[in-house]
Amino acid sequence: MAGGPLFVNEYHLFPAVDHFVLNEARNHPPPLSGRPGPGEAKPLYTTSEFADILQSPPPRWELLELDRYAMMSIQYSRGCPYNCDFCNVTVLFGHRPRIKSAAQIITELDSLYRLGWRGKVFFCRRQPDRQQKRA
Numbered sequence: 409m410a411g412g413p414l415f416v417n418e419y420h421l422f423p424a425v426d427h428f429v430l431n432e433a434r435n436h437p438p439p440l441s442g443r444p445g446p447g448e449a450k451p452l453y454t455t456s457e458f459a460d461i462l463q464s465p466p467p468r469w470e471l472l473e474l475d476r477y478a479m480m481s482i483q484y485s486r487g488c489p490y491n492c493d494f495c496n497v498t499v500l501f502g503h504r505p506r507i508k509s510a511a512q513i514i515t516e517l518d519s520l521y522r523l524g525w526r527g528k529v530f531f532c533r534r535q536p537d538r539q540q541k542r543a
């Protein structure tokens with residue numbers, strides 16, 4: 409099963425993958441609520457809707473072998489109002505910025521700390537508003 413930016417537009421180039429979860433289908437139950445039974449998983453899950461990031465569950469950091477990573481990433485927001493030519497953020501997440509709550513970010517940082525992570529944390533977010541930056 410695969411998902412994420414690598415697969416969204418060219419998933420057909422990966423015939424060895426049995427199931428794709430594209431766009432924000434992961435956050436739209438149904439179709440992907442719970443664990444599908446044997447033979448129940450579809451080849452493709454996708455949606456054109458954008459998820460409510462305030463309902464986004466924290467990542468399952470405990471499933472990672474943390475010592476194999478140089479840095480952890482926390483997704484602070486999705487979406488961006490701009491249209492830079494080189495960037496796929498708006499294709500993936502739309503133009504309306506959606507921002508996690510402070511409580512969500514603290515929960516994610518705390519869970520990393522509890523698992524023993526003491527390394528760097530990279531915050532993935534949209535660029536600050538350019539008008540505000542100039543002011």
Ligand code: SF4
Nearest residue numbers: 488490492495497535
């Ligand atoms: S996320 Fe950054 S690079 Fe991408 S469109 Fe927005 S401002 Fe441009």
